[in-house]
Amino acid sequence: MGSRLEGKVAIITGGASGIGEAHAHLYASEGAKVVVTDIQEELGANVVRAIEGEGGDAIFVRHDVTSEVDWANVVKTTVDQYGAITTLVNNAGVANFSGVEEETLEGFNRVVSICQTGVWLGMKACMPELKKSGNGAIVNISSLYGIIGTPSMVAYHGAKGAVRLMTKSAGLEYAKQGVRINSVHPGIIKTPLADTLTADYIAEITATTPLGCMGEPIDIATMSLFLCSDEAKFITASEFVVDGGWGAQ
Ligand SMILES: NC(=O)c1ccc[n+]([C@@H]2O[C@H](COP(=O)([O-])OP(=O)(O)OC[C@H]3O[C@@H](n4cnc5c(N)ncnc54)[C@H](O)[C@@H]3O)[C@@H](O)[C@H]2O)c1
Structure with a gap:
């Protein structure tokens, strides 16, 4: 166990899987009390059990990031259990691959409500406690696709681009x-x-990634860990790309 997040209480949305799950393990291993939230209850509970098995301290809260009521419950449960909120990782997200004409209003709104509105709701709900902590940190997981455009993914690019600028604001x-x-x-x-x-899409991106492979969830969690730790005390309103060099071309 390390201590880079000693004394922190971190909420990680979408913590049941993938990048969020990697955050939950890493943050707990660096001393944070971790609140894993997700709509996938069984997977989320499994993540918490695994963290406890590793000697960490975590709880799971069922949470739809698009629901203001759910956010209020996450904040209350966290403060009841751990007494504070110092850290928020807005990670939950979904992708869909539809171009401008194929996309439906329902599909567009779903991506925006999870990837964009959910991030704003999270910042809003947690902000009073983060301010009270005197040393709060939020990491919003956007995407390289929040900085550059690609064809036929209009809602995702829009929502992830919005996360980038909401973060700066x-x-x-x-x-x-x-x-x-x-x-x-x-x-x-x-x-x-x-x-x-x-498979073709992945093969193409991998072949054109300067570092020559896909990233792993831990590569993202490691960047976030730094940003949420006191080591990053002079860093705010900024964006951090972790993409093997792909977006630089
Ligand atoms: N995997 C990639 O290549 C990649 C690239 C760029 C950005 N991202 C972003 O990283 C984040 C995590 O993605 P991942 O790749 O780990 O995907 P994932 O599918 O493994 O994890 C996403 C998690 O979010 C949860 N989730 C979905 N809708 C939710 C909701 N309404 N409320 C609460 N939780 C919800 C899912 O249940 C899931 O556990 C997302 O924001 C995604 O857009 C991923």
Whole structure:
């Protein structure tokens, strides 16, 4: 066990799988009390059991990030259990691959409500406790696709681009109130979400990634860990790309 997050209480949304799950393990292993939230209850409970088995301290809360009522419950449960909230990782997300004409209003709204509105709701719900902590940190998981465009993914690009600028706006708003807010922008990472991509798509991106492979969830969690730790005390309203160099081309 390390101590880079000693004394922190971290909420990690979408913590039952993939990048969020890696965050939950890593944060707990660095001394944070971890609140794993997700709509996938069984997987979320499994993550918490595994963390406890590793000697960490974590709880699971069932949570739909699009619901303001659920957010209020997450905040209350966290404060009841651990007495504070110092850290929020807005990670929950979904992708869909539809172009401008194929996309439906329902599909568009679903991606935006989870990937974009959910991030704002999380910052809003947790902010009073984060301010109270005097040393709060938020990491919003956007995507490389929140910085660059690709064809036929209109809702996802829109929502992830919005997360990038909401992060800058909120980071500036709270800079003098003791809360740092940054965004992380993963390239292609081996998770169940990436399993929804076609093999051809993955092969093409991997072949054109300068570092020559897909990323792993831990590569994203490691960046977030730094941003949520006190080591990053001079960093806010900024964006951090973790993509094997793909987006630089
Ligand atoms: N995997 C990649 O290549 C990649 C690349 C860039 C960005 N991202 C982003 O990283 C984040 C994590 O993705 P991942 O790859 O680990 O995917 P994943 O599917 O493994 O995990 C996403 C988690 O979010 C949860 N979730 C979905 N809707 C939710 C809701 N309404 N409320 C609460 N939880 C909900 C899912 O149940 C799941 O556990 C997402 O925001 C995604 O957009 C992923």
